[in-house]
Amino acid sequence: MWRNTKDRELRDRAAEVIPGGMYGHQSTAMMPEGFPQFFTGAKGTRITDADGNEYIDYMCAYGPNLLGYQQPDVMRAVAEQQGRIDASTGPSPLIVDLAEAMVGMISHADWAMFCKNGADATMMALMIARAYRDKRKVLVARNAYHGSMPWNTPRPAGVVAEDRAHLIYFDYNDTQSLADAAKQAGDDLAGIFAAPFRHDTFADQSLPDAEYARTARRIADEYDALLIVDDVRAGLRLCRDCSWETVGVRPDLSAWGKVLGNGQPISALVGNNRARAAASRIFVTGSFWFAAVPMAAAIETLRIVRESDYLERLTAIGEQFRAGLAAQAVEFGFGLRQTGPAATPMVLFEDDPDFRLGYGFCREAMTRGVYMSPYHNMFMNAAMTETDVAQTLEATGAAFEAIKKSRASLKPSPVLAALMEA
Ligand SMILES: Cc1ncc(COP(=O)(O)O)c(C=O)c1O
Incomplete structure (x- = not known):
């Protein structure tokens, strides 16, 4: 069961001693509500947050994780x-x-x-x-x-x-x-x-x-x-x-x-x-x-x-991830725009000018153990396996289903709305 009690406590403490609670691109201010801010472990393809929730990480530290954390x-x-x-x-x-x-x-x-x-x-x-x-x-x-x-x-x-x-x-x-x-x-x-x-x-x-x-x-x-x-x-x-x-x-x-x-x-x-x-x-x-x-x-x-085939592997995994999402989008009746190289995939929803679908989708996937960004290109790493992709698609399938049901009540993030206006 996904939890965020410790993350909330850390955020409260951070708000006192760190300007804005956090800064720069690793601040979760622009991520969907509830995204964990603090992490205590990273190994291979996974990151673990302060509450012990584990995620397959499609951000790879915003890039640096090429071969798997702690290769x-x-x-x-x-x-x-x-x-x-x-x-x-x-x-x-x-x-x-x-x-x-x-x-x-x-x-x-x-x-x-x-x-x-x-x-x-x-x-x-x-x-x-x-x-x-x-x-x-x-x-x-x-x-x-x-x-x-x-x-x-x-x-x-x-x-x-x-x-x-x-x-x-x-x-x-x-x-x-x-x-x-x-x-x-x-x-x-x-x-x-x-x-x-x-x-x-x-x-x-x-x-x-x-x-x-x-x-x-x-x-x-x-x-x-x-x-x-x-x-x-x-x-x-x-x-x-x-x-x-x-x-x-x-x-x-x-x-x-x-x-x-x-x-x-x-x-x-x-x-x-x-x-x-x-x-x-x-x-x-x-x-x-x-x-x-x-x-x-x-x-x-x-x-x-x-000396290794790391590049071919991470590209192939990127393509599998992309193909799996594309098939699920069709299955659940959503239009997806998947652009950029397969190794640094961007996933955006059609007809989603204020990103409420993207934000809702990533939040649902996050609580099911998959960390993706609704607005920034993601990053593949060479430690990812077909099992990771299969597990990811299980979570994203459930996320598509969830936002299909809750579509009418999804809301844009207020922070994002303000930023886009600026
Ligand atoms: C294309 C590009 N150039 C430069 C930078 C800056 O790198 P750093 O955050 O390590 O200073 C980034 C960071 O995301 C980037 O994506």
């Missing part, structure tokens, strides 16, 4: 490295090993730099693009998320216009819009930020048109600017290389994070020789950026990526 080989590498050296007065030799591993694996990469979060890596990319020819303007796809720094955070509080003074927005997959934005930047164009696929929240996802990707490359070359692919979210879920290898386009820089250490805190920016001099000129650092334990985890994660 044994990665955890062994972590434990061994912890006994040697971690954060210290200088980096360990692992930084060279890891840079070599990334350069060996990512076709466009000639060098690598390491940091902690995806936003560190995208910020470095922004700075390197500007340092490259001492230019200022950067093109960014409208609604694309590249981290919570002032230049890109999705909420306006604490951000001033000057933080974004030199950004020019264009529409994803729209070559004309991209060309117009570049024209507007003119001689001052420093870089183009490209998301591997359109990943807007609350919206259908779309894969990049090869023509759009090629246009981005051509414009960057024409203006002597840098092309950046932000692979923080999609990295290693679409291919074992930079995600835009899937459309045959190589950027100058790509940003990595989330999956890199299978959950250990590490991110990276890699680049080609064209960007090397600019990368050596900027000053960027952090007290924990050189820590060796997450690097050991990343080296092991990349070894598994190179």
